[in-house]
Amino acid sequence: MPQENAPFSRAEYDRRIAKTRAAMQTAGLDLLFVTDPSNQAWLTGYDGWSFYVHQGVLLGMEGDPVWWGRHMDSIGAGRTCWMETDHIHGYADHFVQSTQRHPMQDLARHIKALGFDTATIGVELDNYYYSAKAHAVLVSSLPNAQLVDATALVNWQRLIKSESEIGFIRKAARISEKVMTTALDKAEPGVRKNDLVAEIFHAGITGVDDIWGDYPAIVPLTPSGLDATAAHLTWDGTPMRSGEATFFELSGCYRRYHAPLCRTIFLGTPPQEMLDAEQAQLEGIAAGLEAARAGNRTCDIANAFINVLKKHGIHREGRCGYPIGLSYPPDWGERSASIRSEDQTELQPGMVFHFMPALWMDTWGLETTETILINDSGPAETLCDVDRKLFVKA
Amino acid sequence: MPQENAPFSRAEYDRRIAKTRAAMQTAGLDLLFVTDPSNQAWLTGYDGWSFYVHQGVLLGMEGDPVWWGRHMDSIGAGRTCWMETDHIHGYADHFVQSTQRHPMQDLARHIKALGFDTATIGVELDNYYYSAKAHAVLVSSLPNAQLVDATALVNWQRLIKSESEIGFIRKAARISEKVMTTALDKAEPGVRKNDLVAEIFHAGITGVDDIWGDYPAIVPLTPSGLDATAAHLTWDGTPMRSGEATFFELSGCYRRYHAPLCRTIFLGTPPQEMLDAEQAQLEGIAAGLEAARAGNRTCDIANAFINVLKKHGIHREGRCGYPIGLSYPPDWGERSASIRSEDQTELQPGMVFHFMPALWMDTWGLETTETILINDSGPAETLCDVDRKLFVKA
Numbered sequence: 001m002p003q004e005n006a007p008f009s010r011a012e013y014d015r016r017i018a019k020t021r022a023a024m025q026t027a028g029l030d031l032l033f034v035t036d037p038s039n040q041a042w043l044t045g046y047d048g049w050s051f052y053v054h055q056g057v058l059l060g061m062e063g064d065p066v067w068w069g070r071h072m073d074s075i076g077a078g079r080t081c082w083m084e085t086d087h088i089h090g091y092a093d094h095f096v097q098s099t100q101r102h103p104m105q106d107l108a109r110h111i112k113a114l115g116f117d118t119a120t121i122g123v124e125l126d127n128y129y130y131s132a133k134a135h136a137v138l139v140s141s142l143p144n145a146q147l148v149d150a151t152a153l154v155n156w157q158r159l160i161k162s163e164s165e166i167g168f169i170r171k172a173a174r175i176s177e178k179v180m181t182t183a184l185d186k187a188e189p190g191v192r193k194n195d196l197v198a199e200i201f202h203a204g205i206t207g208v209d210d211i212w213g214d215y216p217a218i219v220p221l222t223p224s225g226l227d228a229t230a231a232h233l234t235w236d237g238t239p240m241r242s243g244e245a246t247f248f249e250l251s252g253c254y255r256r257y258h259a260p261l262c263r264t265i266f267l268g269t270p271p272q273e274m275l276d277a278e279q280a281q282l283e284g285i286a287a288g289l290e291a292a293r294a295g296n297r298t299c300d301i302a303n304a305f306i307n308v309l310k311k312h313g314i315h316r317e318g319r320c321g322y323p324i325g326l327s328y329p330p331d332w333g334e335r336s337a338s339i340r341s342e343d344q345t346e347l348q349p350g351m352v353f354h355f356m357p358a359l360w361m362d363t364w365g366l367e368t369t370e371t372i373l374i375n376d377s378g379p380a381e382t383l384c385d386v387d388r389k390l391f392v393k394a
Numbered sequence: 395m396p397q398e399n400a401p402f403s404r405a406e407y408d409r410r411i412a413k414t415r416a417a418m419q420t421a422g423l424d425l426l427f428v429t430d431p432s433n434q435a436w437l438t439g440y441d442g443w444s445f446y447v448h449q450g451v452l453l454g455m456e457g458d459p460v461w462w463g464r465h466m467d468s469i470g471a472g473r474t475c476w477m478e479t480d481h482i483h484g485y486a487d488h489f490v491q492s493t494q495r496h497p498m499q500d501l502a503r504h505i506k507a508l509g510f511d512t513a514t515i516g517v518e519l520d521n522y523y524y525s526a527k528a529h530a531v532l533v534s535s536l537p538n539a540q541l542v543d544a545t546a547l548v549n550w551q552r553l554i555k556s557e558s559e560i561g562f563i564r565k566a567a568r569i570s571e572k573v574m575t576t577a578l579d580k581a582e583p584g585v586r587k588n589d590l591v592a593e594i595f596h597a598g599i600t601g602v603d604d605i606w607g608d609y610p611a612i613v614p615l616t617p618s619g620l621d622a623t624a625a626h627l628t629w630d631g632t633p634m635r636s637g638e639a640t641f642f643e644l645s646g647c648y649r650r651y652h653a654p655l656c657r658t659i660f661l662g663t664p665p666q667e668m669l670d671a672e673q674a675q676l677e678g679i680a681a682g683l684e685a686a687r688a689g690n691r692t693c694d695i696a697n698a699f700i701n702v703l704k705k706h707g708i709h710r711e712g713r714c715g716y717p718i719g720l721s722y723p724p725d726w727g728e729r730s731a732s733i734r735s736e737d738q739t740e741l742q743p744g745m746v747f748h749f750m751p752a753l754w755m756d757t758w759g760l761e762t763t764e765t766i767l768i769n770d771s772g773p774a775e776t777l778c779d780v781d782r783k784l785f786v787k788a
Contacts, residue, residue, distance in 0.1 A: 237606025
């Protein structure tokens with residue numbers, strides 16, 4: 001009954017669980033406790049803005065996963081998860097932000113009741129929403145269990161997308177095109193930044209035809225001028241000005257799937273050094289896309305881009321991208337592989353990355369990026385169709 | 395120089411730091427490491443969507459606080475913090491989501507360089523963004539220091555708001571009135587929920603006159619019918635239907651300050667039990683507001699509300715509210731006191747709460763709430779001016 005609303009077929013969830021269990025077996029785990037909201041949703045369909053309280057999914061080597069969280073959210077779990085409600089457990093409200101009790105005491109009780117009190121249990125040690133305190137309470141409440149680090153174990157299983165997931169990302173990409181076009185169209189001197197962001201939100205949430213817009217895991221980033229030399233500043237009520245570049249880091253979202261896209265607009269006449277950097281960046285992106293093919297590695301994309309920039313006299317280091325797909329705030333990155341020089345992940349068909357070769361210089365920022373799909377053969381496919389260039393409005 | 399953009403005066407930040415240091419002294423701390431983005435912003439002004447990587451603020455008993463985070467975000471810290479840039483430190487990008495290095499190794503180096511390698515250091519053990527792994531790495535990298543739990547130490551200092559903070563919350567309340575009125579006006583059978591949410595976002599971000607809208611820490615919650623029996627489900631593309639109640643849990647946001655507000659609308663003719671519950675809820679809210687006065691305690695508000703409901707034959711338990719103010723996703727609650735029967739916090743002038751006496755029943759939900767300010771004398775002031783009732787559109 002709950003399955004009618006689930007975004008994916010039962011076969012798709014079965015596939016995900018089988019993949020995860022294979023990784024659990026390799027890691028020697030009897031049980032996995034998943035707190036990452038994206039991992040929870042990927043395994044069970046759970047979808048709600050409740051990740052500000054302790055909650056998670058238990059997955060053993062047999063049977064359906066168990067969703068566990070605050071009682072009031074167990075109702076929402078019953079309406080969004082594909083499991084039967086006897087696999088959904090809520091804890092009492094007096095555990096919430098209490099100085100006397102901790103929700104992990106309740107979780108430990110469930111784990112014991114399920115027969116895992118002496119088990120090897122994987123936990124996502126380095127994840128938002130799995131606090132140091134949560135871990136300490138769980139460890140002390142399960143003295144006979146062995147808790148081991150399973151950070152990103154599920155994230156790595158998400159790296160290669162199914163056809164249905166790619167379908168969702170393609171829908172998100174339609175919305176990304178719309179939000180980017182809206183931002184580029186409406187940007188002009190005198191427009192308050194918050195009014196521009198309001199248009200971006202409106203375009204993204206209305207969506208495209210029957211592709212309704214979900215909330216992206218990161219709010220629109222739209223900094224101008226010196227603020228664009230920083231990576232993650234949000235907007236204020238200041239009007240846009242002539243003589244400044246503004247970058248737009250945006251994503252459409254369809255049922256929690258993303259397709260991030262960045263473009264930069266200059267109001268007025270851009271300085272020559274920025275036009276030069278644009279050429280270098282575009283040439284670097286083309287080289288990166290050529291390298292983004294099955295059999296190559298993530299580092300090949302980064303190195304292809306960085307080498308072109310070097311040829312143009314621009315020093316660029318750091319990450320140039322990350323896998324994307326299903327996500328909840330605060331990040332739309334999947335946190336497994338990285339597109340960077342030290343990363344050796346082999347590219348395989350069905351992987352989707354935000355290729356993010358942005359440049360943050362001393363007095364301006366230039367973000368031009370693509371969401372890319374690794375194909376069976378040939379270079380990567382860019383999923384959004386928006387002109388790749390520095391936009392200029394004189 | 396960076397101070398020109400800071401939301402508050404230097405005197406206001408000095409007051410906050412003095413308060414925090416007094417609490418540190420009571421707790422026996424030499425140094426405090428603050429990861430909660432709201433606590434970081436409250437102490438330093440730092441404002442950026444970068445809390446998806448490890449970052450934080452170090453505060454000792456002397457001198458200015460130190461902001462520490464990813465190098466690319468240290469540029470944004472330089473543009474938003476009031477401290478001089480020699481108090482802002484960035485770590486290299488190869489620490490980001492690396493399987494070989496952890497950013498806390500870099501933080502430990504700074505802590506040692508500042509002379510705190512044998513200090514008693516408070517950390518926010520039970521906070522989003524302070525992961526179990528972060529704590530483990532910090533502990534092992536500072537073998538001679540003593541790390542102790544300082545969860546919510548800063549949150550508690552935020553409980554009584556300054557006049558400037560109350561001014562910000564009043565501005566947020568103007569936006570809350572606008573978003574709620576927009577939602578109530580536009581709701582009607584056939585309207586897709588995502589289109590309604592797009593209007594809500596647009597109203598909230600454009601703001602009111604020169605009160606520009608910031609992003610609220612929780613997205614608009616607008617569930618209908620059976621989805622409204624759950625607390626935290628987000629929207630989809632389904633059209634609104636006659637014969638269903640929809641609750642709106644919304645907040646305007648001005649420079650990260652919130653004023654949450656909930657109202658419920660019924661399209662068609664509400665069932666008698668819902669009208670009865672409305673009367674009980676309104677009477678209970680009035681009783682709660684009467685009890686919400688300086689000298690009383692948080693539990694008095696909860697008990698006043700719960701006792702009225704009991705008189706009407708409705709059993710309600712759990713939290714009925716929490717303090718609000720400055721916040722970042724995933725929560726606009728401050729996570730210190732709670733309005734609930736077991737909470738003994740004394741109410742003092744300048745405290746601001748989201749009084750949240752919502753009812754989630756088997757087949758519908760009824761949310762009618764207020765952001766309230768504890769006054770010097772008399773009952774609490776409600777900061778938003780929207781009719782308090784169940785809205786009905788026949």
